[in-house]
Amino acid sequence: MDGGGGFALRWALLGCVRLCYNPGFPRNRGVFPPHGDSIVTAKILDGKALSQQIRAELAEEIADFIQDSSVVPCLAAVLVGDDPASQVYVRNKQKACDQTGMESKFQRLPEDTSMEELLTVVNRLNKDASVHGILVQSPLPGGLDEPRIFQAVNPIKDVDAFHPENVGLLVQNRPRFLPCTPQGVQQLLLRSGVETAGAHVVVVGRSDIVGKPTAIILMQRAAGADATVTVCHSRTRNLPDVCRSADILIVAIGRPRFVTADMVRPGATVIDVGINRTDEGLVGDVDFESVKEVAGLLTPVPGGVGPLTIAMLLKNTLHAARLQIGT
Numbered sequence: 001m002d003g004g005g006g007f008a009l010r011w012a013l014l015g016c017v018r019l020c021y022n023p024g025f026p027r028n029r030g031v032f033p034p035h036g037d038s039i040v041t042a043k044i045l046d047g048k049a050l051s052q053q054i055r056a057e058l059a060e061e062i063a064d065f066i067q068d069s070s071v072v073p074c075l076a077a078v079l080v081g082d083d084p085a086s087q088v089y090v091r092n093k094q095k096a097c098d099q100t101g102m103e104s105k106f107q108r109l110p111e112d113t114s115m116e117e118l119l120t121v122v123n124r125l126n127k128d129a130s131v132h133g134i135l136v137q138s139p140l141p142g143g144l145d146e147p148r149i150f151q152a153v154n155p156i157k158d159v160d161a162f163h164p165e166n167v168g169l170l171v172q173n174r175p176r177f178l179p180c181t182p183q184g185v186q187q188l189l190l191r192s193g194v195e196t197a198g199a200h201v202v203v204v205g206r207s208d209i210v211g212k213p214t215a216i217i218l219m220q221r222a223a224g225a226d227a228t229v230t231v232c233h234s235r236t237r238n239l240p241d242v243c244r245s246a247d248i249l250i251v252a253i254g255r256p257r258f259v260t261a262d263m264v265r266p267g268a269t270v271i272d273v274g275i276n277r278t279d280e281g282l283v284g285d286v287d288f289e290s291v292k293e294v295a296g297l298l299t300p301v302p303g304g305v306g307p308l309t310i311a312m313l314l315k316n317t318l319h320a321a322r323l324q325i326g327t
């Protein structure tokens with residue numbers, strides 16, 4: 001019983017015992033079998049249901065806020081160009097505002113909008129006291145300087161948390177707003193009972209919007225954080241080995257089904273941030289079918305991180321309204 005087979009049998013027995021006593025098993029830290037043993041079938045994390053729960057909580061908070069202040073929180077969305085995916089995202093965000101009792105404004109601009117024209121729109125929204133959150137939908141058409149536009153948004157209305165002032169506050173662990181997708185990832189982990197403190201989190205992707213802020217949030221000294229974080233990107237050597245060392249693997253690279261079962265440690269939590277449009281529909285960056293045979297917890301695409309992103313945008317807009325009226 002000392003060979004690999006003996007270990008696998010002991011692990012399987014241990015799993016059965018833990019299943020009997022703990023319906024939440026598999027947990028995502030603690031004992032793992034050696035790499036290569038795939039004996040776990042993942043629990044699927046239902047981001048849609050979780051976001052509905054959060055939105056119901058927010059609807060109550062918003063109703064209380066309106067009653068106390070007579071102010072209706074308002075999100076203004078700016079969409080430049082005709083990108084179909086961006087149109088869907090903006091529509092969903094507006095719908096979510098309506099459903100939770102907030103107001104939304106929508107400014108649609110043509111593809112050939114100049115920097116000056118876009119800056120004028122942003123400045124007008126900055127000065128509009130009835131607008132509490134401003135969202136400039138990314139990606140902007142080529143030729144528009146995205147960082148400059150994000151920097152033009154009044155930091156107190158910057159519900160996406162892309163303004164350098166808000167990024168700086170986040171890095172110093174005194175965030176004004178947490179960026180929406182990384183905050184959604186953290187909420188998924190927290191509300192699913194995944195222990196992050198001391199866990200090895202591997203984030204694949206280092207973009208300013210997802211990878212980098214996710215890593216920063218999870219490494220902070222804070223509840224739902226305190227993780228040991230490794231960030232990977234296109235130049236990372238031995239990426240499969242690094243991914244396999246993760247207790248929690250977060251993937252945000254924009255490559256359909258890139259992460260396969262052999263890159264996942266049995267029992268690990270896998271969060272798939274990717275949204276890729278393929279001939280077969282929307283798919284994530286994780287090969288769901290193979291990884292679900294190995295991971296302990298896994299998010300689907302669609303229905304995983306995406307709905308949480310929108311819920312966090314609503315949360316940030318309410319917070320922005322509170323900051324602006326001083327409650």
Ligand code: NDP
Pocket residue numbers: 181204205206207208209210211232233234235236239252253254255273274275276305306307309
């Ligand atoms: P970016 O294109 O800005 O960044 C991609 C990152 O992935 C880069 O850091 C890049 O590395 C890295 N990368 C690309 N290929 C590889 C590879 N083969 N191996 C390792 N690393 C790689 O993308 P975003 O961060 O904006 O988005 C990532 C995904 O998340 C997309 O599918 C996007 O649609 C989705 N998304 C989902 C959201 C949601 O709400 N669920 C919200 C936002 C994005 P390098 O820096 O070296 O180039």
